[in-house]
Amino acid sequence: MLIDGLLIGGLIIVVGIGFSLCFGVMHIVDFAVGEWVMLGAYTGYIMVRYFGYDPMIYLPIIFLIFCGVGWMIYPLIYRAVSGKRHNPVIMGLVFTFGLSILAKGGALSVWGYHIQSITTWLSGKSISIGVLTIPALRFAGFVFGILVTILFMIFLYKTKFGIIIRATAQDRDTANLLGADVRKIGGLVYSLYAGVTGMSGVLIGTLFSIHAAMGAKYCTLAFFVVVLAGMGYVPGVIIAALVLGLLQSFVGVYIGGRYTLVALFMVMYGVLLITPKGILRRGI
Amino acid sequence: MILQSNDLVKSFGGVTAINHLSLTVEKGTVLGIIGPNGSGKTTFFNLVNGVYTPDSGRVTFEGKNITGLHPHRIAELGIGRTFQIPAPFTKMTVLENVMVSTFIRASSLKESRKMAWEILELVRLDDKGNTQVANVTLEDRKRLELARALGTKPSLLLLDEVMAGLTPSEVKAAIELIRSLRTRELTLIVVEHIMDVILSLCDRIAVLDYGQKIAEDIPDQIVNNKEVIRAYLGERYSARH
Amino acid sequence: MELQASKAQAVPVPSVWRFTPLGLLLVICLILPWLASPLWIRIATEVLMWAGLAQSWNIIGGYTGYLCFGHGAFFGLGSYVTGLMMVKLGWPFGIGLLFSGILASLLAVIIGYPTLRLRGAYFAIATWAFGEMVRQIATILDVTGGAFGLQLPSFLNLRYFYYVMLAVTGLTYLTTHFLLERARFGYKLLAIREHEEAAEMVGVDTVSIKMKAFALSAFFPGVLGGIYAYWVTYIHPDSVLGAQLTDFMVVMAFLGGIGSLWGPFLGAVVVQLLQRILWLFWGEGTFYLVIIGVAICAVVLFIPNGLIGLMESRFLSPREAVSQLRKTFKW
Numbered sequence: 001m002l003i004d005g006l007l008i009g010g011l012i013i014v015v016g017i018g019f020s021l022c023f024g025v026m027h028i029v030d031f032a033v034g035e036w037v038m039l040g041a042y043t044g045y046i047m048v049r050y051f052g053y054d055p056m057i058y059l060p061i062i063f064l065i066f067c068g069v070g071w072m073i074y075p076l077i078y079r080a081v082s083g084k085r086h087n088p089v090i091m092g093l094v095f096t097f098g099l100s101i102l103a104k105g106g107a108l109s110v111w112g113y114h115i116q117s118i119t120t121w122l123s124g125k126s127i128s129i130g131v132l133t134i135p136a137l138r139f140a141g142f143v144f145g146i147l148v149t150i151l152f153m154i155f156l157y158k159t160k161f162g163i164i165i166r167a168t169a170q171d172r173d174t175a176n177l178l179g180a181d182v183r184k185i186g187g188l189v190y191s192l193y194a195g196v197t198g199m200s201g202v203l204i205g206t207l208f209s210i211h212a213a214m215g216a217k218y219c220t221l222a223f224f225v226v227v228l229a230g231m232g233y234v235p236g237v238i239i240a241a242l243v244l245g246l247l248q249s250f251v252g253v254y255i256g257g258r259y260t261l262v263a264l265f266m267v268m269y270g271v272l273l274i275t276p277k278g279i280l281r282r283g284i
Numbered sequence: 285m286i287l288q289s290n291d292l293v294k295s296f297g298g299v300t301a302i303n304h305l306s307l308t309v310e311k312g313t314v315l316g317i318i319g320p321n322g323s324g325k326t327t328f329f330n331l332v333n334g335v336y337t338p339d340s341g342r343v344t345f346e347g348k349n350i351t352g353l354h355p356h357r358i359a360e361l362g363i364g365r366t367f368q369i370p371a372p373f374t375k376m377t378v379l380e381n382v383m384v385s386t387f388i389r390a391s392s393l394k395e396s397r398k399m400a401w402e403i404l405e406l407v408r409l410d411d412k413g414n415t416q417v418a419n420v421t422l423e424d425r426k427r428l429e430l431a432r433a434l435g436t437k438p439s440l441l442l443l444d445e446v447m448a449g450l451t452p453s454e455v456k457a458a459i460e461l462i463r464s465l466r467t468r469e470l471t472l473i474v475v476e477h478i479m480d481v482i483l484s485l486c487d488r489i490a491v492l493d494y495g496q497k498i499a500e501d502i503p504d505q506i507v508n509n510k511e512v513i514r515a516y517l518g519e520r521y522s523a524r525h
Numbered sequence: 526m527e528l529q530a531s532k533a534q535a536v537p538v539p540s541v542w543r544f545t546p547l548g549l550l551l552v553i554c555l556i557l558p559w560l561a562s563p564l565w566i567r568i569a570t571e572v573l574m575w576a577g578l579a580q581s582w583n584i585i586g587g588y589t590g591y592l593c594f595g596h597g598a599f600f601g602l603g604s605y606v607t608g609l610m611m612v613k614l615g616w617p618f619g620i621g622l623l624f625s626g627i628l629a630s631l632l633a634v635i636i637g638y639p640t641l642r643l644r645g646a647y648f649a650i651a652t653w654a655f656g657e658m659v660r661q662i663a664t665i666l667d668v669t670g671g672a673f674g675l676q677l678p679s680f681l682n683l684r685y686f687y688y689v690m691l692a693v694t695g696l697t698y699l700t701t702h703f704l705l706e707r708a709r710f711g712y713k714l715l716a717i718r719e720h721e722e723a724a725e726m727v728g729v730d731t732v733s734i735k736m737k738a739f740a741l742s743a744f745f746p747g748v749l750g751g752i753y754a755y756w757v758t759y760i761h762p763d764s765v766l767g768a769q770l771t772d773f774m775v776v777m778a779f780l781g782g783i784g785s786l787w788g789p790f791l792g793a794v795v796v797q798l799l800q801r802i803l804w805l806f807w808g809e810g811t812f813y814l815v816i817i818g819v820a821i822c823a824v825v826l827f828i829p830n831g832l833i834g835l836m837e838s839r840f841l842s843p844r845e846a847v848s849q850l851r852k853t854f855k856w
Contacts, residue, residue, distance in 0.1 A: 029646045080825045087718075089645045090592055091825050094779060098821030101772060105814025216768060220657065223650050231646075258665055265658035272651045273639040333726065359728040373719035375784075376712075384716045385727035387709050396709070436728050 002246065007138040009245025010145035011207070014200040015218060016225035016237040017152055018193035024169040024232025026186045028081060028092040033222045034215030035103035036194055040066060040201020041210040042107060045118050055118050055202055056140075062202055063195040070194025073099070074187040100215060107212035115211045118202075141203045148196060149238060156234065165189060169232060220261070224268045230278020240279075286311040286440055286471050292331055292341035294495075301327040302338070303495035309440070314472040316486035316503075318479075320516055324495040325475045326368060329442050332473075333365050334358040345440065360388050364438030368445045370425040372417045378428055379404065379413040385435025400435065407431045407461060423454045430461070441465070443474045447481055459485060483507070491515065554691055558684040570687045570756070572797045577694035577749050578770075579777035579789035580701055584742035586775065587783030588705055589735060590718030591641065592649045595656025597770030599629040599743040601663065603750025604765040608677050611755075618681075622693075622751040629747025630740040637739040641732070653768075660766035674761030677754055686756045693752065697745045698786065704741070706786055714738055715784070776817055779824055782831025791832050796820075 019033050030036075043062055044055045080095040081088040120137070156162035168175040168185050176182050204218070225244055229236030244264070251263045271279060287309040294302040301324045309315045317325050330336045332343055334355035343351045350358055373381050382400040383393075390396040404410040407427045412420060417428070426446055433441060443462070447455050459481060465472065476482045482489060483503045490500040493515040499506060506512055554573075558566050578600065586592045603625035610616040610624060640651045705711035713734050716724035725731050754760050773796065781792025796817065803813040828835045 023646070027646075029649065076822070076826060080822075087590060087645065090590065091829065093592065093646060093649055094775070095822055095825040097772075097775070098818050098825065100818070101776075101821065102815055102818025105811050105816075105818055108811035109815060216657075220654075223654065227650065262658060262661040262665065265654050265661065269651060269654050269658065272643065272647060272654070276643055276647055335722070335726075354730070354732075355722075355725040356728050356730045359726055365726055367723065371720045371723040373716050373723070375719055376715060380712065384712050384724065384729065387713070388728035393707075393709055432723075432727055 002249065003134060004138065005245035005247070005249030006242055007134065007142040007245065008207075008248065009242040010142035011200060011203060012221055012225060012244055013145045013238055013241040014148045015197055015222050016229065016241050017149060017234055018196045019222045020226045020229060020232055020234055020237050021165075021169075021189055022193050023226070024234070025165055025189045026077075026081070026092075027089060028077060028096065029089070030193075031093060031097040031219065032100035032103060032215075033197060034217065034219030035100045035107075036066065036197040037201040037204055037218040038107060038210070038212065038215040039103060040198030041118075041205030041214070042111065042116075042201075043198065044202035044205050045116055045210055048118050054120050055206060056120050059199050059202060063199045065195075066198030067191040067195035069198075070191035071187055073194075074190045077190065078183055078186060100219075104212060104215055111212055113211065113213075115209045116205075117209050118205050120206050137207055141207055144200070144203055145241075148200075152196075152234070161188070220264065224264055227268050227271055228279055233278060236278055285309070286346055287332065287473075288344045289328075289332065290342040290344070292328075292338045292343070294327060294331060294336060294338050301495050302331065304341070305492070305495060305497055307490055307497060307500070309471060309473060311439075311471050312469065313487040314466065314474060314485055316482040316489040317473060317475045317492060318477070318482055318489060319492035322494075323492040323515075325492055326444060327495070328492070329365060329444055329473075329475065332358075332442065333363060356388075359436045359438075362437070362439040363442065364433035364436050364440070365442040366426075366429040366433050366444055366446060368448065370422070370429045372425055372428055372432070374417050377414050377416055378409055378420060378424075378431075381417060381428055382431045382435045385432045386437075389435075389437050403431045403434050406434070406464075422449055423451075423457075426450065426458070427461070434465075438470070440471045440473070443472060445475055445477065447476055447478050455481065479507075558687050563683055566683050566687050568797070568801065570683075570690050572793055573687070573690045573694045574749055574753060575773065575777060575797060576790045576793040577690070577697045578746055578774050579781070579793045580694075580697045581742045581745040581749075582771075582774040583778045583783060583785075583789045584701060584705065584714075585739050586742075587778055587785070587788070588711065588714040588718065589738045590645075591735065591739070592645070592652075592775070593739075593742070594649050594653035594768075594771055594775070595659070596652070596742070596746060596774055597766060597768065598656040598659040599633065599746040600750035600753070600770055601659065601760075601762070601766030602629050602632060603747035604754035604760045605663065605675065605750075606747075607751030608675050608754045608760060612675075612677065618755070622748045625751040626744040626747040629743040629750075633740045633743035634736060637736050641735045641739060653771075656766070656768065656771060660762050660768075663762040663766055674759055674764070675754075677758045677760070679755070679758045681755065686752065689752050690749070690756075693745065693748050698790070700741070700745075702786055710734070710737075718784075776821055778831075780820055780831055782833030785831070785833045788831050788833040795832070 015033065015037060019030060022028055022030050022033075040062060043065065044058055047058045047061070048055050077092065077095060081092040154162075156166055164175070165185055165188070167178075168182055175185075208214075221244060225237055225240045228240035228243060247263065247267065248260050251260045255263070285308055287307075289305060289307045292302050292305045293300070303324075305324070305328065307315075307328075317328070319325055327336065331338050332345075332350075334350070334353050334357065337352040341351070342349060345358075345361060345363060348361065350361060350363075353361075373384065376384075379397070379400050382403050383396045386396045386399040386403075390399055401410065401413065404413050407430055409424060409427050409431060412424060417425070420428070426449075430443075430446065446462070447458060450458060455478065462472070462474070462485060472485075474482065474485060486503060488500065489503055489506045491498050491506060491509070491512045498511045498515055499509045501509065557569055561569070578596075582593065582596050585596075603622075606625040606628055607618075607621040610621040611618065616624070636652075636655055640648055640655070643651055705714065713724065713729045716727075716729055717731055717734065721731055750765060753765065757764075777792035777796050778789045779792070780795060781790065782788025799816060799820075800813045803816060824831060
């Protein structure tokens, strides 16, 4: 049960990192984060249905597709957030909120309320590691999460671009003065975020069910992770996601599956009230 | 003695912004506060104003201990303050901005309106009363900032770098305006960077550096004070002079 | 937002003709149930309900600038409380409604105390979490019928519900008009929205004012929820506590124009109309959500002041519109 929780957490990290970065760099709370996951899952589903092969193969393609979509949408978000006349955080929030309704409505209209899922060659298989037998797919999801996290970390901390992004996140105006094109950076970050989140959607689709309204669940999880970690503080996301996974498993086993969401909400709520900057107090 | 700060200490994270600061201001006078960037001038205002609560120390106003009170309560008690970068209520008109600040003194909306117009006349913004703030120049926003602070009918007014960003002629006009305020039984504390302004307006000047008061005296003495020169211009300059 | 320059001058003698559109609206609203078919009465009742809900949200979201994404919880609370009070305790309808409203306000105070301290984005998330939590709790508890919902006896006729809805929504608008548009309370809310720190500094007790606004904004949904419960006779956590409730409130307020008196009403009418028209042509479905989503995005991008704002400022000429689009996508 413990392992299970950790494994799930690993996958959620991906969603959390992108979301956290999104807020950190552009001060945008993307209400549509769950919808990116949902769209990624559905895209994977479509590809498998029409082209065959294993969904895992499509991961890089989906990444690129979603990066592209993110890149195209970003100018609109930027525009919504830059109006001089209004509170940018509110406008960004409402805009992404609109996007999420759009995505959800579109998905519902096209695929209805049916529940789908995708299978891969890993589905149903197990891996033995030492004395433990774990479902291979969950393990793969975990590995995926860790891989993406490592790549992200390397990107943020070791590359030139990464440094620029972190600088912009910490102090936008100064970064601007130092020559960073804040707008392009925002676009880059948003595309990466969309791409990565879409990718994770595929994996989530193999592990859990796919349906048009699944966005809300992953939005909740993303909020939870990021609130615990502190908005914009990426390393905290890892811990927070693992906590999430553990909490879910724990509540599911000892208290009852119906209570998982309530427990999640209460914890998130409590954290927001007591330490709004995240448990480690490193958020923005 | 209208305001007294006793041994104020305020830290943020690892940085001590205000380091055992004690200041006294006499009623009806103008105290200037100068100091290099980061010396804690705005932080001091924030402590007096209630925006921050000091880690230790006390602030006394007209005999009352106001340490740690909410800013709106302190405004009620009679301390007004302007922001360094004007922060008007953007979706309202100039008049409405000032009206809001009169709410604690007026008993009705009508009276608020009347009081607000009077203040606008005083700061010479009455021709722009019905203009949306968004359409108003920086200089006018600074006047509005002042007008809004006056709306609370303060006995002590904290002016935070009012001159920043103004052209020389605008500065002249601002000095005139502030001078005219003196006749209204107002005590002023002025933070400024432009030495001419400080020297011409203030009765006494306090100099801050790294959150501490390094000098407090009449203007003529301050300009010749070695510590002050060293703080502003560095060790080597003062060593040479 | 809608404090126009004219308000700053001395209030002019109102010309009688200014009230004509309002008067006409009032007359239409009053006699509608006697002229329209049951279908239209139902539609009108629903529009009225949404108009009231959107305006309530407007009080805390539009005027004060604190976007509450869990506002539906107050509506659901009202539904369940009224239903339970009447079924389990035998209370009369009116008392049940009043009690629901007061309870909703109380809940708002309890929730508001910690959450109103949070800044914009955090407040949105916290209230969103709160809303979802309430829904989950209702699904779990047995007294509320759990996931199966609550069945309520039907006892009043269509017309009666229409008038009750009209009365409560009307009260919402009257309250907004007198407390927000024409009073110091409204100015203070706007000041908080525009620059909370500065408002504090000129003597506005922001903590207390925010709480009052939040409590006020929760009262009406509580009452409306109670009316709704008996109108549809069957309530369920997903129907009265779902996120889509808050979604709609937010959309309507934004589309019509936040921070204005008639914005939410306009928004409610437009959205409901849109929904019905789309249902007519595409069958009952979810496509209207797509349109709504596009609408919100368009509002935020081009008319952040909503439709009301559009009516007050001049329209963009085609050339201006194109250059705006170009500017958005230019790199």
